[in-house]
Amino acid sequence: MTPLPIPLPATRAAATARLAAFLPRAGMTYAARRNEDLPGHPHVSGLAPYIRHRLLTEAEAIDATLRAHPNGAEKFLAELWWRTYWKGWLELRPGIWSAYRQGLAEAMNRLQVEAGLRQQWEAACKGETGIDGFDHWAQELAATGYLHNHARMWFASIWIFTLRLPWELGADFFLRHLIDGDPASNTLSWRWVGGLHTPGKTYAATPDNIAKNTGGRFRPTGLARDCAPLRMSPHPAPRPAPEGEVPSPGLPTALLLHEEDLAGDGFPHLPEGTPLLFLLTTARRSGLAVNPLVHAFVDDAVTDTARLHGLPDAPRFTDESLVALADHLAAQGTRQLVTPYAPIGPTAAALQRLAPLLDDRGIHLARLIRDHDAQAWPHATHGFFRFREAVMG
Ligand SMILES: Cc1cc2nc3c(=O)[nH]c(=O)nc-3n(C[C@H](O)[C@H](O)[C@H](O)COP(=O)(O)OP(=O)(O)OC[C@H]3O[C@@H](n4cnc5c(N)ncnc54)[C@H](O)[C@@H]3O)c2cc1C
Structure with missing residues (x-):
């Protein structure tokens, strides 16, 4: 490519x-x-x-x-x-996301009081550890907003097992720099590398594998050989998959799009001329500053979506202006706000806070789940291979 x-x-x-x-x-x-x-x-x-x-x-x-x-x-x-x-x-297990956020907050607190840890973390984020490959990937990620999947695996493995840094800080480093930074794929992949997803199984980066798959560009020395799984709590039992809400016909309706679903394919199919607005939560991907490349991508994607809908001036709100969003809709006489369902993460949290504000103003919030998700998510109860059998046959 x-x-x-x-x-x-x-x-x-x-x-x-x-x-x-x-x-x-x-x-x-x-x-x-x-x-x-x-x-x-x-x-x-x-x-x-x-x-x-x-x-x-x-x-x-x-x-x-x-x-x-x-x-x-x-x-x-x-x-x-x-x-x-x-x-x-x-x-199906929202508690895993809350536990990640909690673990991250604790690790951030440790950075304030443990100078050694803070130095190591800064060196890792800047790509100044002296570890061949690792330093390159840290800098490549910050400069481009992208890393190859194998580099993500090697990087996470070295972060956790060689540098012995808290995995949540690594997941946060990815989430604030990756343009594709995604609460589910990122958190669960980091947990998988650290042995918190599949009991007893971790991912060990090795010099040979790195050299072989980077065309010999990197062959780090001193990588941890002992990659014993991090201490894990049992997975919470899965809750039922969400079902979403059904829009009521006939109500004055507006469409809210957000960065989890910019509706590239036109979903949801509302009449032409339906008022459109956007909710942005990019800054909430991390408690630290999110890479400008990520902000620029989301802003431009929203601009493109608004243009495709023929509404280039559609207003944009953030999770800090939810009251203004609700007031805006009330002033327009809106009685129903339709939005694509946002999976666990900052956008879902913002919608959760928006719902009662809308309710107070007599506006119904309808979060619509796509057929793709509604049909597949209930199968994510065990490992990927069982899921794959169910969805791919
Ligand atoms: C530690 C770690 C963190 C990660 N964090 C993220 C993240 O925040 N956001 C994210 O989108 N992906 C994440 N991934 C998964 C994967 O690395 C990327 O989706 C992939 O590298 C994206 O590049 P691509 O589009 O060129 O992938 P391709 O190889 O071309 O794959 C095609 C598409 O399949 C999907 N895909 C491929 N591999 C995976 C995977 N392992 N998990 C989920 N989807 C996948 C993506 O939508 C991708 O665009 C992470 C993986 C690891 C090991």
Whole structure:
């Protein structure tokens, strides 16, 4: 694939063009070479920033892949389903997200009082540890907003087992720099590397594997050999998958789009001329400053979405202006606000706080779950392979 340009064009047109350009390589080539982290990332799609914000939906990417490869592309399809699996898994266990936020707050407090830890953390974030590869990935991430999947795995493994830094600080470092930073995929992948997802199983980065898959660019020394799992509590029992709300017909309705779902495919199908507004929570991905590349991508994606809806001046609100959002709707005579369901994360939390403000003003909030999620999430009860059987057959 052509390398991801900086800044990355955040438009629906760029997303669909990238998918179309990648599809010829989504079959055998992807299966054989997707693990190679080479300059320009030629063997992976680079679609995550688009799919994460649903400028392009998972369902669209899966359908297009099936059409282009009626007999194959199993590996690429499975990777696309991983995103849905992680979202569903977290959606059934919201306590895992709260525990991450709690663990992060505790680790941030430790940084205030443990000077040694703070220095190590700063060196890791700046890419100044002296560990071959690791320093490059830290700087690549901050400079581009993207890392190859294998680099993410090596980086997380070295962070946890060699540098012995709290995993929550690493997950936060990713979440504030990755343009595709996603509460479910990120938190659960870090937990998986640290042995908190599959009991007894961790991911160990090794010099040979790194050298082999980076074309010999990196061969770090001194990596931890003992990668014993972090101490884990048992997973909470899964709750039932959410069902979302049903909009009432006939009410004066507005559409709220947000960065979990910019409705690249036009969802939800409301009459033309339905007032549109946006909710942005990008700054809440971390308690620290989020990379400007992430903000720029989301802002541009919102601009593109508004333009595609023919409403370039659609107002934007943040989770700090929820009262203003509710007042705006009340002043317009809105009685119902329809929005795509936001999976666990800052947007869902903001919608949770918005609901009573709307209620006070006689406005009904309808969070609509896409068929793709409604059908798949209930299967995210155990491991990926059981999920995959259920959704891919
Ligand atoms: C520690 C760690 C943290 C991660 N954090 C994130 C994150 O915050 N946001 C995020 O979107 N992904 C995350 N991933 C998953 C994965 O690394 C990225 O989705 C992938 O690298 C994106 O690049 P791509 O689009 O070129 O992937 P491709 O290899 O081209 O894959 C195609 C698509 O499949 C999906 N996908 C592929 N691998 C995974 C995976 N392991 N989990 C979930 N979806 C996947 C993505 O939508 C991706 O765009 C993380 C992985 C690890 C190991």
